[in-house]
Amino acid sequence: MFSLTTSLFTLIAALFISAQAALCVEDTRTVAQNADKVLEQTERITVSLKKMDFFRQDYSHFCTGSILSKDWILTAGHCFTDKFGIATSRIVVDAGSVHLSNLNGSRYKIAEYVIHPNQSESILIYKHDLCLVKLEEPLKFTENIQPSHLGTIEDQKEVPVLGGGWGRVSQHGSLNRKLRFQNLKTMAYDECQRIHKKRKNIVDRVFHICGYGGIGKTLCFGDSGGPLVDPSTGYQVGVFSALEDCSGEYPVLFMRVETYLDWINDVTKLNLSLN
DSSP states (O other), rough: OOOHHHHHHHHHHHHHHHHHHHHHHHHHHHHHHHHHHHHHHHHHHHHHHHHHHHHTTTTEEEEEEEEESSSSEEOOOHHHHHHHHSOOGGGGEEESSSTEEHHHHEEEEEEEEEOTTEEEEOOSSSSSSSSSESSSSSOOTTBBOOOOOOOOOOOOGGEEEEEEOOBSSSSTOOOOOOOEEEEEEEHHHHHHHHHHHHTTTTTTTTTTEEEHHHTTOOOOOTTTOOOOOOEETEEEEEEEEESSOSSSSSSSEEGGGGHHHHHHHHHOOOOOOOO
């Protein structure tokens, strides 16, 4: 009797462990599928901003951006502060392709751009670093071209976020030929400011979101203006603004879109809301 009971108990335990293992595999598969879905969704809202290079007689990437609507693109203000005097006809937006060459993508000319009126840049801090770009012709939404959905994030809790673009592969490297996103985690304001204080940089708890991935796991020049996305929801919560360097030693700073929703709506008349 003892041996039969023991055998029965062993069988039940084995079945329980097998069921738990199957659930773990299923959970892992679901998480992976959700991650792939968010990545694809983020690719669809991301665009490349390019300007005409007279020496090469071709367009070259200078910043990344995200789609707000058929007519408007959101990017970083510093992407355009050095473009004064450059005709808007020399600037285009490439959408619908993960390739820097815009393979199978679409190209749109811009009509105008509006930098946040209080945008400023210094070696210590970038403030209100946003710009809205209006297209000459509306985007044609497709499977690969979709608008962003704006949201909020509790970044003081150190949560996963996703940021990227076609930025450089390293400090002095070339641009990524294919759209690349980096998994980061938000960092609480006090810790972010403590690290940046080493270089006398200033972090603002109201309009900055800090993202950190570790050494070699960061963004770089050319990613500026790209979307910061909360992978748990797929919502865009920030815009890449500034970094100390491309090493990953210092947290990356993003503009918090929640703070600027009223300004975005005032300029675009889109009446967007936060999800």
